[in-house]
Amino acid sequence: MQITKIGHCCMTIEDQGIKILTDPGVWSDLSLADLNNIDAVLITHEHSDHYDPEAIKNIVSKNPKIKFISNTAVSKLLKQLGINCEILEHGQNYQLDGIKIEGFGEKHAEIYNDFGQVQNTGFFVNEKLFYPGDAFTNPGKKINTLALPVCGPWSHVKESINYALALKPNQAFPVHDGMLKFSGPFHMVPKKLLEENKINFIMPELYSPFEI
Numbered sequence: 001m002q003i004t005k006i007g008h009c010c011m012t013i014e015d016q017g018i019k020i021l022t023d024p025g026v027w028s029d030l031s032l033a034d035l036n037n038i039d040a041v042l043i044t045h046e047h048s049d050h051y052d053p054e055a056i057k058n059i060v061s062k063n064p065k066i067k068f069i070s071n072t073a074v075s076k077l078l079k080q081l082g083i084n085c086e087i088l089e090h091g092q093n094y095q096l097d098g099i100k101i102e103g104f105g106e107k108h109a110e111i112y113n114d115f116g117q118v119q120n121t122g123f124f125v126n127e128k129l130f131y132p133g134d135a136f137t138n139p140g141k142k143i144n145t146l147a148l149p150v151c152g153p154w155s156h157v158k159e160s161i162n163y164a165l166a167l168k169p170n171q172a173f174p175v176h177d178g179m180l181k182f183s184g185p186f187h188m189v190p191k192k193l194l195e196e197n198k199i200n201f202i203m204p205e206l207y208s209p210f211e212i
Contacts, residue, residue: 001128003145006033008178009050009133011147015126018099021059022123022131023050027178030055038063040096043070044133045108045120046077049178053081069094069101073119089121099126105137109154112193116154134176136163143169149176153189 001015010028013020021041024030027049038059043051051074060066060083068078068085075085088094088103095101102124108117122132124139131147134154146169150160155176164172191201 001126001145003129003173004033005173005175006030009044009131009147009149009175011131011175012038013125013129015128016098018097020096020099020125023133024052024055024059025049025178026052026055027181028052028055030058035059035062038066040067040069042101042123042125042131043068043074044122044131045071045118046074047108047116047118047134050133051077053077056081056083067096069096071103071119071121088123089119101125102139104130104139105132105135107135108133109135109152111154111189115189115193130167130169131175138167143167144171145169146172147175148172150174151177151180 001013004012007028008025009023010025011022018039019037021038023044025048041059068083069088070085071089072087075087078085086094088101090103090106093100093102103121104124105120105122108120110117120133120135122135122137124130124141128144129147130139130143134149134152136159146164146167148160148164149155194201
């Protein structure tokens with residue numbers, strides 16, 4: 001199995017002549033990626049850093065026979081684009097031309113209460129690679145390689161490390177790290193939730209004084 005990381009949570013997985021793409025989101029630099037000859041796209045959930053309609057349309061234009069595999073929530077969004085989707089959810093498995101794909105997990109990890117807690121499905125690909133999406137789901141299986149989320153408004157480093165230690169994969173590599181280039185996700189969530197509770201959230205410009 002060969003994995004090529006494209007950015008954030010987007011990667012290609014190539015095994016036994018099959019090429020799979022994961023989570024083409026807005027923080028994935030798809031302009032530099034080889035988007036030809038893709039057999040299937042796995043999408044864990046609907047957040048824009050994992051699901052970008054424009055990127056998906058571009059991928060379909062290059063691969064008209066491509067298959068999409070995801071959960072019910074994402075499937076509904078794909079149907080709005082005129083794209084059919086094979087449903088794969090927790091406890092289910094799917095055979096993609098000899099490649100076994102298993103679904104694990106049901107909900108996005110908590111950001112704050114139910115904010116952003118959409119349906120999330122992690123994927124275990126051919127009993128080698130486990131990619132949990134935005135969650136710390138334990139599939140209860142031996143894992144060779146773990147795509148480990150390392151940064152997000154729903155996690156911190158301690159959780160990521162403990163998650164990897166609990167799963168005990170042979171190896172791990174970082175995903176969900178595209179936001180390290182931006183401050184937005186770490187500012188947007190507290191701004192929204194605090195201002196809903198009448199607390200103004202100030203985002204000062206560097207080196208620019210502001211009054212209090």
